Amino acid sequence: MRHRLLVPGAAALSLLLAIPASAADFTPGAPGVGDSYYPESGNGGYDVSHYDLRLKYQPKTDLLEGTATLLATTTQDLSRFNLDFGLKVSEIRVNGKKATYATSGKHELEITPATPLEKGKQISVVVRYAGKPSELKIDNFSAWARTPDGGVVAQEPDSAVWWFPSNDHPTDKATFDISVAVPDGTQAISNGVLTSQSSKLGWTRYNWRSDKPQATYLTTLAIGKFDITTDKTANGLPVLNAVSKDLGANEGAARASIERTAEVTEWLEGVFGPYPFNSVGGYVPNVPAGYALETQTRPFYGKKAFDRGANVSVVVHELAHQWYGDSVSLKDWKDIWVNEGFAAYSQWLWSEKEGEGTAQELADYVYAQHPADDPFWKVKPGDPGADRQFDSAVYDRGALALQALRDKLGDRTFFKILKAWPTEHRYGNASVADFVKFAEQKSGKPLAEFFDTWLFQPSKPAAAATKSTAQRSFRAAQTPVAQPKSWKQIAATHDMHVQPHRH
Numbered sequence: 001m002r003h004r005l006l007v008p009g010a011a012a013l014s015l016l017l018a019i020p021a022s023a024a025d026f027t028p029g030a031p032g033v034g035d036s037y038y039p040e041s042g043n044g045g046y047d048v049s050h051y052d053l054r055l056k057y058q059p060k061t062d063l064l065e066g067t068a069t070l071l072a073t074t075t076q077d078l079s080r081f082n083l084d085f086g087l088k089v090s091e092i093r094v095n096g097k098k099a100t101y102a103t104s105g106k107h108e109l110e111i112t113p114a115t116p117l118e119k120g121k122q123i124s125v126v127v128r129y130a131g132k133p134s135e136l137k138i139d140n141f142s143a144w145a146r147t148p149d150g151g152v153v154a155q156e157p158d159s160a161v162w163w164f165p166s167n168d169h170p171t172d173k174a175t176f177d178i179s180v181a182v183p184d185g186t187q188a189i190s191n192g193v194l195t196s197q198s199s200k201l202g203w204t205r206y207n208w209r210s211d212k213p214q215a216t217y218l219t220t221l222a223i224g225k226f227d228i229t230t231d232k233t234a235n236g237l238p239v240l241n242a243v244s245k246d247l248g249a250n251e252g253a254a255r256a257s258i259e260r261t262a263e264v265t266e267w268l269e270g271v272f273g274p275y276p277f278n279s280v281g282g283y284v285p286n287v288p289a290g291y292a293l294e295t296q297t298r299p300f301y302g303k304k305a306f307d308r309g310a311n312v313s314v315v316v317h318e319l320a321h322q323w324y325g326d327s328v329s330l331k332d333w334k335d336i337w338v339n340e341g342f343a344a345y346s347q348w349l350w351s352e353k354e355g356e357g358t359a360q361e362l363a364d365y366v367y368a369q370h371p372a373d374d375p376f377w378k379v380k381p382g383d384p385g386a387d388r389q390f391d392s393a394v395y396d397r398g399a400l401a402l403q404a405l406r407d408k409l410g411d412r413t414f415f416k417i418l419k420a421w422p423t424e425h426r427y428g429n430a431s432v433a434d435f436v437k438f439a440e441q442k443s444g445k446p447l448a449e450f451f452d453t454w455l456f457q458p459s460k461p462a463a464a465a466t467k468s469t470a471q472r473s474f475r476a477a478q479t480p481v482a483q484p485k486s487w488k489q490i491a492a493t494h495d496m497h498v499q500p501h502r503h
């Protein structure tokens with residue numbers, strides 16, 4: 001609160017004239033950050049630095065009970081502010097004092113602190129809550145999947161509202177401590193390092209820590225019965241993989257895929273630079289889903305991803321996101337190409353390394369596969385629209401754009417850019433326009449028109465065929481290129497990602 005109005009004297013008067021203070025200065029924080037596709041996502045008026053989640057989950061009933069403590073800094077004088085959350089709240093305290101609250105919109109929690117909050121101050125927000133997350137439906141959808149032995153939450157672009165209150169937009173990243181108590185014999189898997197595990201009164205508590213900035217949608221939780229393996233990479237990075245004990249015939253293929261995590265991470269470090277986080281791994285719960293998601297340090301893989309055997313390509317995709325998407329996050333959901341174009345292209349690079357077809361061959365294949373009148377070319381990877389955000393064209397045409405860039409700049413400059421971007425933007429946010437500028441700076445070439453053709457025009461780029469064919473003949477003349485065993489097989493396995501969902 002401001003007390004300066006009560007202070008008598010000339011000094012106070014001059015201050016009063018310089019900064020007119022009144023209750024009108026304190027205004028509500030915006031109910032969204034103004035994202036182009038999801039205007040209600042996130043909130044205005046504060047910036048979260050840390051989430052501490054203390055949870056208890058009973059698989060038999062799907063009851064999740066929790067206390068979330070958020071540490072944040074106000075970015076305006078706030079009369080009230082919002083969190084994004086869907087479960088039932090029993091108490092909220094701001095800076096230790098009870099606050100009043102109401103719900104609005106689809107998942108907005110409006111919090112009015114006992115005392116208005118001045119700009120630039122550190123605040124703490126404690127939210128006590130309980131509920132059955134699988135019963136929370138938003139637009140008839142639930143991001144929380146119950147399993148025979150627990151539950152899983154891993155969805156894009158929204159998943160947090162089903163299990164913790166947050167500023168739910170990738171522009172507000174924070175560190176996380178996630179502590180989960182589950183019945184003895186059950187495991188709780190989350191992001192980062194498992195710092196401790198202890199049991200008492202029939203409950204086992206798992207404490208997880210992510211010590212680098214993490215977006216809310218990349219924060220994950222899985223409860224169930226898992227086989228857990230731990231190891232270290234050659235660089236000493238802890239590896240933790242978890243595979244459900246209930247995968248049936250897919251168990252071998254799942255293990256054979258995610259046990260390649262350390263190897264793939266080391267290879268990706270050669271392409272993208274140092275791995276940005278404190279732990280790596282993956283988990284496969286017993287959900288029937290066929291998508292995978294780049295949940296930070298510990299990607300989620302749906303069981304169906306392994307229906308046809310091992311799928312290392314999907315592991316490459318999700319681990320590539322740790323640099324492109326997780327460490328460097330998008331600024332706005334329309335910038336999805338800075339995530340998916342690069343994760344998809346990394347699968348082509350892996351194929352090239354494995355001798356199953358070069359990135360150039362895969363690009364030529366995708367280019368030839370889609371005639372000019374194919375709706376594929378109507379999708380603009382640089383701004384696909386909310387309902388096309390996870391269209392396969394965002395991935396395939398997105399990767400094609402990168403091969404075209406490689407052809408244009410040459411391997412030396414192209415790979416320098418691939419490594420420099422995640423290094424120079426580490427733990428931050430960036431847009432498609434930022435990448436265009438970045439590539440221009442690093443290459444010293446004007447690229448605006450090039451990127452406009454590849455990412456923003458609803459039509460098949462004409463120059464590509466000749467360019468890539470020329471490039472291929474050049475390469476073929478130098479070294480014989482191994483032909484892939486089956487193009488179809490590569491095409492079918494390389495695009496295993498998230499199913500579209502929005503609200």
Ligand SMILES: [Zn+2]
Nearest residue numbers: 317340343497
């Ligand atoms: Zn992806």
